[in-house]
Amino acid sequence: AQKVTQAQTEISVVEKEDVTLDCVYETRDTTYYLFWYKQPPSGELVFLIRRNSFDEQNEISGRYSWNFQKSTSSFNFTITASQVVDSAVYFCALSEVSGNTPLVFGKGTRLSVIA
């Protein structure tokens, strides 16, 4: 069975600090996708990134970066120089490549960035 664990329930940081959100996953599949979504106070989940299991290159997009380590089954998300607008709930999710099963989500990490 697939499982996603986000051990950090809530994190508070001061603006301009860097913050890392942890994600650990379990799957028996050899190929799979990993995702991060952002849920701002408006409630709508916003897609941030999708990563294929066979591509372990880290990715950077502006202030966001993702560290995928297959050896530790982790897909951590770092926000550099955090801003108040980054305050949201962040979800990590996993799916098999075939798509026959829906995305499995972690319980989310609520990030509060204080000015």
Next chain:
Amino acid sequence: GAGVSQSPSNKVTEKGKDVELRCDPISGHTALYWYRQSLGQGLEFLIYFQGNSAPDKSGLPSDRFSAERTGGSVSTLTIQRTQQEDSAVYLCASSLGQDTRYGYTFGSGTRLTVV
């Protein structure tokens, strides 16, 4: 439409009443998913549709829950004889196809409160 539309955005109902939640996916998206988000919990999968068929109903929590999709478009999630534990945000998502490489686009959800 441009995005996934859900209605109503908020619903307060009395225990024991039936409710219908509606999801209007992005035009051309063949896959449609329903998730439930309870306070402090992650996203719990309920059911998904490929076209008008529901290959996976495993997430429906009880026989009080049912869903249908007509014309490969609009979907309705019905909860009969609502209970207080049904209070949650019900999220709908749509995707170009079952293959999760396409990613999901989520609506803003329906917040259901059972009193």
